Amino acid sequence: GAGVSQSPSNKVTEKGKDVELRCDPISGHTALYWYRQSLGQGLEFLIYFQGNSAPDKSGLPSDRFSAERTGGSVSTLTIQRTQQEDSAVYLCASRIGRTPHIYFGEGSWLTVV
Amino acid sequence: ELKVEQNPLFLSMQEGKNYTIYCNYSTTSDRLYWYRQDPGKSLESLFVLLSNGAVKQEGRLMASLDTKARLSTLHITAAVHDLSATYFCAGQLRDDKIIFGKGTRLHILP
Numbered sequence: 001g002a003g004v005s006q007s008p009s010n011k012v013t014e015k016g017k018d019v020e021l022r023c024d025p026i027s028g029h030t031a032l033y034w035y036r037q038s039l040g041q042g043l044e045f046l047i048y049f050q051g052n053s054a055p056d057k058s059g060l061p062s063d064r065f066s067a068e069r070t071g072g073s074v075s076t077l078t079i080q081r082t083q084q085e086d087s088a089v090y091l092c093a094s095r096i097g098r099t100p101h102i103y104f105g106e107g108s109w110l111t112v113v
Numbered sequence: 114e115l116k117v118e119q120n121p122l123f124l125s126m127q128e129g130k131n132y133t134i135y136c137n138y139s140t141t142s143d144r145l146y147w148y149r150q151d152p153g154k155s156l157e158s159l160f161v162l163l164s165n166g167a168v169k170q171e172g173r174l175m176a177s178l179d180t181k182a183r184l185s186t187l188h189i190t191a192a193v194h195d196l197s198a199t200y201f202c203a204g205q206l207r208d209d210k211i212i213f214g215k216g217t218r219l220h221i222l223p
Contacts, residue, residue: 033211042201042215043156056210091155098209100144100161107155 002026004105006092012111013082021077021108025094032075033093033102034067043091049075050097082112115140117204119214127222129191134217136185136202144205145185147176149198150216156201159187189219197221 005024013019025032034046045059049069060066064082069075079086089107116139126132136145144163148156160169162178162185169176173196175188185202197220203213 031209035213043203043213045210045212048210050209056208058210093156100163101158102146102211103158104156 004092004094004103006090006105006108008108009106010109010111012113015084015112016081018078018080019082019110021079021090021110023075023077023092023094023105025073025075025092026103027073029094029096029103030072031095031097031102032069034075034077035091035093036061036088037091037107038088046077046090079110082110084112086110087112115142115204115206115210115212117202117212117214119200119202119217121217122215123218123220125220125222126189126192128193131191132189134187134189134200134202134219136187136214138183138185138204140183141207142180142183142204143207145176145178146201146203146205146211147185147187148201148203150201151198159200192221194221194223 007022030051032049035043037043047067048056064080067077089109091107093102093104095102118137120135147159150156160176165180167178173190178185199216199218201213201216203211205211
């Protein structure tokens with residue numbers, strides 16, 4: 001498809017397990033953002049990638065969270081030793097450079113039990 | 114650090130009425146975004162405001178930006194039920210980080 005693709009769309013995991021969430025941005029989009037949205041809440045910035053520049057990781061809530069972006073395209077957000085408070089929707093967005101229009105994926109719904 | 118505050122956070126209004134959602138931000142922001150989110154769905158872009166005095170309109174929604182007051186507004190004219198959703202504003206810093214407000218849950222009663 002032509003949009004931002006995220007997988008899995010839903011993930012239920014046991015507390016303490018590691019999870020990986022994937023984002024496939026729109027082809028040619030150099031900028032990629034990850035956000036977390038807890039139930040009924042706003043969007044919390046996690047990390048931002050722009051081309052080959054060093055990512056802005058200032059929003060990652062703890063060292064259990066990490067993200068990488070391979071080849072300037074697909075990004076993976078990894079959460080180690082998941083906790084119940086990690087339960088949320090993780091949203092990915094992408095755009096071309098600094099152009100105004102940002103496109104969001106459908107999100108990955110993570111539930112930690 | 115950019116802080117974005119929206120008010121009200123929840124708004125219940127009658128169809129046919131007008132109302133305004135306010136978005137204040139704490140520091141210089143290159144751009145101001147408005148998004149709509151329906152329950153269980155992702156975010157849909159509504160407006161991007163780039164400069165002081167910018168005004169954009171789409172249907173019953175109109176957004177404006179006052180960079181001196183660090184204020185953006187989203188005005189709803191003659192509300193209809195289909196506009197029920199959560200509306201987010203977001204500001205962009207010069208390092209391209211985009212920070213969102215907590216959202217305004219809008220419920221339009223028939």
